[in-house]
Amino acid sequence: MTSSATAGAGLTAADFEKFREYFYKRTGIQFSESKRYFVDKRIDTCIRQGGFAGFASWFAALRLSDRPDLLQELINQLTVNETYFLREDYQFDSLIKTVLPDVLSMRGGPNRMVGPVKILSLPCSTGEEPYSIALRLLEEWDQIDHIDVEIHGADIDSDVLARAGHASYGDRSLQRVPPAWRQKYFTSVGAGRYQLDEGVRGAVTLHQVNVTDTASMRPFKDFDVIFCRNVLIYFDELSSRRAAENLYGALRPGGYLFLGHSESMSRISPIFTPTRLPEGIVYQRPSGANR
Known part of the structure; x- marks a missing residue:
């Protein structure tokens, strides 16, 4: 066994280290040695689809x-x-039940609102999360006919954003959607696929962004609520802290941040205030924080 032993697509240990360092600098995502097979297979796909002779020529083109x-x-x-x-x-x-009523209270109440309630889903993947937010509000929030709401979805992956825009889903994606909602908001388009109603699709604005990139996150501001679930677990300490700072900057003072059930902001940064709600922990940008 030697250090140049290959795995999967044929990257050497040195190739993998060069790639890992480059990808981390560009995205904040760091792959461990245990992910070698996963990484090798997908790099091999990129090399073949790009028509390159091998890793060296592909990686040179990628960087230079x-x-x-x-x-x-x-x-x-x-x-x-x-x-x-x-x-x-x-x-x-x-x-x-809790967050939106508090947001309205902080914003002066429904009759004194200046600007819409703004909600961000990041990463939004193929759109299920921001569209879920839209459906829940349409069906269950008693203020939806009186309050202007903006819902935004963002992701680093251009392919999933294109699929989110088309909003066509199979049974697995829809497994938890109540039958009445499926009938009301989805239309069969054949081959076991269902497309979301155009009106709901139009209620969500999609963006491409890297949450660890401060420059690309800078336009995101004044959000009342951000869902950033199950992504920070892929970052190391430095990238997680940078993402936390960018999310903090995207929120209004007093705004709420939802993380995934296995994630904890207290392990990443002290800038958010953990708040216990009946349904679980959420994090807030302190209401007196300077912008």
Whole structure:
């Protein structure tokens, strides 16, 4: 056994280290040695699809040429997008029962609102999460006819954003959608696929962004609620802290941040205030914080 032993697509240990360092600098995502097989297979796909002779020529083009498409294809191959409608639904319960009433109170009440309530889902993957938020509000929030709401979805992966825009889903994605909602908001388009109603699709604005990239996150501001679930677990300490700071900057003072059930902001940064709600923990930007 030697250090140049290959795995999967044929990357050497040195190749893997060079790739891992580059990808971390560009995305904040760090792959451990245990992910070698996963990484090798997807890099091999990028090499073949790009028509390159091997890793060396592909990696040189990735780093040195004016080919942003190569990096985007790599990101699309390596980001995990496992999701379905109404996942971790207890947090949407918190949104409707506790968080939104508090947001309205902080904003001066429904009759004194300046600007819409703004909600961000990041990463939004193929759209199930922001569309779930829209459906829950349409069906269950008693203020939806009186309050202007903006829902935004964002992801680093251009492929999943395109699929989110089309909003066509199979039975697995829809497994938790009540039958009445499926009949009301989805239309069969054949081959076991169902497309979401155009009106709901139009209620969600999609963006491409890297949560660890401060420059690309800077336009995101004045959000009342952010869902950033099950992504910080892929970052190391430095990238997680940078993402936390960017999320903090995207929230209004007093705004709420939902993380995944296995994530804890207290292990990442002290800038958020943990708040216990009946349905679980949520994090707030302190209401007196300077912008």
